[in-house]
Amino acid sequence: MAEDVTHPENIKVLITDRIAREGVTFLREQLPEAQVDERPGLSPEQLKAIIGEYSALVVRSETQVTDEVLSAGTRLKIVGRAGVGVDNIDTNSATRHGIIVVNSPTGNIMAAAEHTIAMLMALARHVPAADASMKANKWEKSRFLGIEVRNKTLGVIGLGKVGMAVARRAQGLEMNIIAFDPFVSPEQARKSNVTLMSLEEVLRQADFVTLHTSLTSGPSGTRGLIGEAELRMMKPGSRLINCARGGLIDEEALLRALDEKHLAGAALDVFSQEPIRDNALLQRLVAHEQIIATPHLGASTEEAQVGVATDVAEQIVSVLRGGFPRAAVNAPLILPETLKVLQPYMTLIEKMGRLYTQLQPEPLRKIELTYSGEIASYDLRPLQAALVKGLLESVSEAHVNMINAQVLAKEWGIEIVEQKSTTPAEFANQVTLRVVSDGRAGGESHPENFVNVLSGTVMHDEPRIVQVGPYWTEFAPEGPILFCRNIDQPGMIGIVGTVLGKASVNIRHMDVGPSVRRARAYDAKRPTDSALMVILVDNPIPEWALDEISQAGNIFGVKMVNL
Ligand SMILES: NC(=O)c1ccc[n+]([C@@H]2O[C@H](COP(=O)([O-])OP(=O)(O)OC[C@H]3O[C@@H](n4cnc5c(N)ncnc54)[C@H](O)[C@@H]3O)[C@@H](O)[C@H]2O)c1
Numbered sequence: 001m002a003e004d005v006t007h008p009e010n011i012k013v014l015i016t017d018r019i020a021r022e023g024v025t026f027l028r029e030q031l032p033e034a035q036v037d038e039r040p041g042l043s044p045e046q047l048k049a050i051i052g053e054y055s056a057l058v059v060r061s062e063t064q065v066t067d068e069v070l071s072a073g074t075r076l077k078i079v080g081r082a083g084v085g086v087d088n089i090d091t092n093s094a095t096r097h098g099i100i101v102v103n104s105p106t107g108n109i110m111a112a113a114e115h116t117i118a119m120l121m122a123l124a125r126h127v128p129a130a131d132a133s134m135k136a137n138k139w140e141k142s143r144f145l146g147i148e149v150r151n152k153t154l155g156v157i158g159l160g161k162v163g164m165a166v167a168r169r170a171q172g173l174e175m176n177i178i179a180f181d182p183f184v185s186p187e188q189a190r191k192s193n194v195t196l197m198s199l200e201e202v203l204r205q206a207d208f209v210t211l212h213t214s215l216t217s218g219p220s221g222t223r224g225l226i227g228e229a230e231l232r233m234m235k236p237g238s239r240l241i242n243c244a245r246g247g248l249i250d251e252e253a254l255l256r257a258l259d260e261k262h263l264a265g266a267a268l269d270v271f272s273q274e275p276i277r278d279n280a281l282l283q284r285l286v287a288h289e290q291i292i293a294t295p296h297l298g299a300s301t302e303e304a305q306v307g308v309a310t311d312v313a314e315q316i317v318s319v320l321r322g323g324f325p326r327a328a329v330n331a332p333l334i335l336p337e338t339l340k341v342l343q344p345y346m347t348l349i350e351k352m353g354r355l356y357t358q359l360q361p362e363p364l365r366k367i368e369l370t371y372s373g374e375i376a377s378y379d380l381r382p383l384q385a386a387l388v389k390g391l392l393e394s395v396s397e398a399h400v401n402m403i404n405a406q407v408l409a410k411e412w413g414i415e416i417v418e419q420k421s422t423t424p425a426e427f428a429n430q431v432t433l434r435v436v437s438d439g440r441a442g443g444e445s446h447p448e449n450f451v452n453v454l455s456g457t458v459m460h461d462e463p464r465i466v467q468v469g470p471y472w473t474e475f476a477p478e479g480p481i482l483f484c485r486n487i488d489q490p491g492m493i494g495i496v497g498t499v500l501g502k503a504s505v506n507i508r509h510m511d512v513g514p515s516v517r518r519a520r521a522y523d524a525k526r527p528t529d530s531a532l533m534v535i536l537v538d539n540p541i542p543e544w545a546l547d548e549i550s551q552a553g554n555i556f557g558v559k560m561v562n563l
């Protein structure tokens with residue numbers, strides 16, 4: 001049997017970049033049986049060689065979590081980024097592998113904004129060069145003539161969380177703020193006294209330009225956002241600050257713009273290669289007299305590091321205990337209140353999926369999911385994921401979860417169509433699953449293929465199946481269950497009961513449901529109508545007993561399922 005990687009004693013957490021002690025302590029305290037290993041500085045090969053042992057990986061921006069690493073992480077459930085940017089993690093690959101990626105979207109905003117302001121002031125007043133000169137025992141008062149930032153224009157590119165925090169702080173320094181961000185509305189910006197403009201206008205008007213977008217690739221991505229042409233657009237003598245991501249700037253073009261004195265200076269916290277090691281271009285860049293460089297220190301404050309490490313540690317504990325993360329990068333964000341309501345429906349719908357696959361092991365094409373009642377007003381994405389999990393887990397090796405459910409459903413060629421109505425159907429809240437199979441095993445007209453509809457509800461927080469194919473029923477979808485249909489006439493229950501007694505199988509619950517048609521228009525004169533027997537048992541029924549029931553006469557479609 002496969003090892004349960006969520007069992008506390010089997011959990012291993014690997015931390016490959018340095019994170020605050022508080023985060024490590026939290027993991028050790030909350031997962032006392034788990035093994036928490038801190039292994040900073042692993043090479044990509046070393047990481048690949050050991051990742052297969054771990055259920056969780058914690059990184060900052062240094063560890064490259066590539067497709068190769070994720071493919072080797074066969075037990076990996078979650079990757080936690082103790083920080084914001086996830087450009088060092090192949091999130092598409094994580095999604096395909098069903099691995100949750102979480103980050104701390106707000107833990108280091110202030111740290112990054114304050115570092116940007118520090119860079120702005122250092123650039124304006126040559127603080128690092130003056131300090132170096134003093135340390136070289138010089139007193140070069142006239143060499144370090146600076147400029148004031150008051151009444152200067154700051155151009156913010158990317159008016160998101162950090163960009164806005166920088167804008168507010170720069171307003172305190174009496175700067176005028178202009179910004180470029182195609183996803184922010186002018187009203188939103190105006191409320192914060194920021195004037196939105198095109199990228200070109202910002203570059204032409206600003207005395208200082210500061211970058212705060214994330215790094216994205218592709219045709220409309222931000223990689224190389226500030227290239228040769230954009231640097232030329234910048235006002236002569238202006239200054240550039242980058243505390244966002246290295247790949248945003250063409251570093252070679254920046255070096256030229258500085259050498260030609262088109263720009264007066266640049267302050268860089270981030271680089272296209274980190275650490276820069278023996279990258280000749282980056283070495284020349286950081287050695288340049290007009291450059292101020294820091295080794296990706298934007299988030300490096302005590303406060304931010306404690307914040308991001310505990311933020312991520314909490315999410316890892318929650319996920320490893322079967323809960324949900326607060327800030328998943330590759331999963332829908334579901335509020336805890338919503339999740340509380342949806343949880344029993346997730347169990348219900350997963351069981352409906354499992355029940356369907358076991359009763360009707362036939363390739364699926366299309367599923368129509370109908371939600372009726374108040375439940376229809378919620379964000380129901382987790383339910384769809386639960387359905388795919390239920391449908392596929394008994395027939396495939398795939399580890400299905402909320403992260404990869406849609407990708408896997410597509411790979412299996414299953415189309416899921418949802419219908420929602422807040423008007424209750426037969427029950428206050430009801431989920432109905434209608435299946436269009438590809439009919440290879442005889443299709444819907446085949447006498448054994450009676451299950452094209454399953455319906456369920458939740459009673460007192462417990463899932464209940466209320467319709468199976470054309471029959472009404474009511475049972476808790478749990479454990480071994482015998483399904484059989486019989487001609488609706490006296491003596492049928494007795495036959496089944498006797499065989500089960502002979503086989504020493506204890507019946508936990510039994511339900512005999514008439515067909516929906518018959519229940520709707522009850523007609524005692526139609527004894528040839530069929531009924532569905534659903535018998536919940538305590539232990540599996542031996543083959544010989546199932547055969548005996550099948551051969552008893554007037555009983556057909558005998559099937560054992562395990563939910
Ligand atoms: N140096 C550090 O240590 C450090 C610390 C924290 C954050 N960061 C980096 O700072 C950046 C901003 O972080 P955030 O939390 O504010 O992110 P955010 O998502 O809140 O903001 C990014 C903003 O960029 C905008 N944007 C997207 N594409 C754009 C484009 N082509 N042109 C202009 N704007 C565009 C978005 O609309 C958004 O408003 C990220 O790259 C993050 O990784 C660095």
Ligand SMILES: O=C(O)[C@H](O)COP(=O)(O)O
Binds near residue numbers: 061083085300
């Ligand atoms: O994206 C981030 O959170 C920052 O760039 C900080 O990165 P770091 O955790 O490697 O310092």
